[in-house]
Amino acid sequence: MTVSAQDVEDAAARLSGVVGRTPLHRSPRLSALTGLDVWLKREDLQEVRSYKARGAYNLISRLSADERAAGVTCASAGNHAQGVAFACARTGVHARIHLPRTTPRQKRARIALLGGDFVDVVVDGDTYDDAAALSHAYAVETGATPVPAFDDDRTVAGQGTVAAELLDQLPQPPDAVVVPVGGGGLLAGVLALLAERSPTTTVIGAEPAGAASMAAALDAGGPVDLPTLDGFIDGAAVRRVGTTTYDAVLRHRPRMTTVPEGLACVEMLDLYQSDGIIAEPAGALAPAALRLPLDLAAGSSVVCVLSGGNNDVSRYAEVVERALVHEGLKHYFLVDFPQEPGALRRFLDEVLGPDDDITLFEYVKRSNRETGPALVGLELQRREDYEPLLRRMADSALRVELVEPSSPLFRFVQ
């Protein structure tokens, strides 16, 4: 079965008065930065702080009386579980939600709060896949209905209500809509609605570069497991897209782009510092994609779905670090210092520029050796300061090795 615009509009009618209609805000900052007319669809302002309540509520509210009585189950490490908990509390349906042990306490607490008495939270298994296996076993054993996070027509139709709303909120259909992509549920729903109701709107799917499972599916001719996965953009880091969502992408052929994790961090910080918006990494994917070449005419109206705002404050240190690295402002080196007095002073005087800042310095003096390596982290004020720094390093008597971002040592210091 394929999801139609009518299915999405029926879902919108079901959601009405239960799931929030989120504001569409113009972004003067992103408009000035890109030369486009940029709007943000603020799904971070949902009660569950992401669009995920839409799909979950649409699916659960359509269950028969018998299915409701048997309850539902899902596995999730975050936003989907919050959507299911919200929907269960509103419909009075019981849910068994399986979370992997890695789920932060704050998220567990939010899920329990949203679901109240209607939700049992089981924290077990090391990974999402373990939790999914437990949820599956529970469904087989008890007859509970699984609530898939993306690979289900009812979920897809619910997520598509984001597009129905934004069409309603603008005087004219936008030239483009940019949507973050994990398993592809939101993208499939948005495509279903816009293909029929606004066929001139270009839909652009933005995937994390380290978890580009839709691009991999398109290359392989069908959903495949990614051999490696960068889990940093946790909301959208999905190893394998759904068959329903892949079919929707094949049918409607949206443009796809991949957003480097560091670029999403740059946008998260701008959203936070300039606009006062708390976005989670997946939430910043669509606005971050605007900094990539998207081949949109100047002045085009573009809506970015800011899909979620469940960011843990403890993650900001890593976000700042990744943003600096992405912008070429943070670098790590192994410097082989002669073990003699004055060596460090010479490094400071002869190699470092006046504005270069040491952010990390790890050194242990060794006996019986002429030189000893130090791990040095440097933050530059300007990207242009990098080449002169490398030249001064090459000209100095010190042996300096750049720590490549792809190396295990780099991941260790990050």
Ligand SMILES: Cc1ncc(COP(=O)(O)O)c(C=O)c1O
């Ligand atoms: C905030 C946020 N954005 C985007 C996504 C991607 O979702 P989808 O599987 O619908 O592509 C998710 C999924 O959990 C999410 O939580």
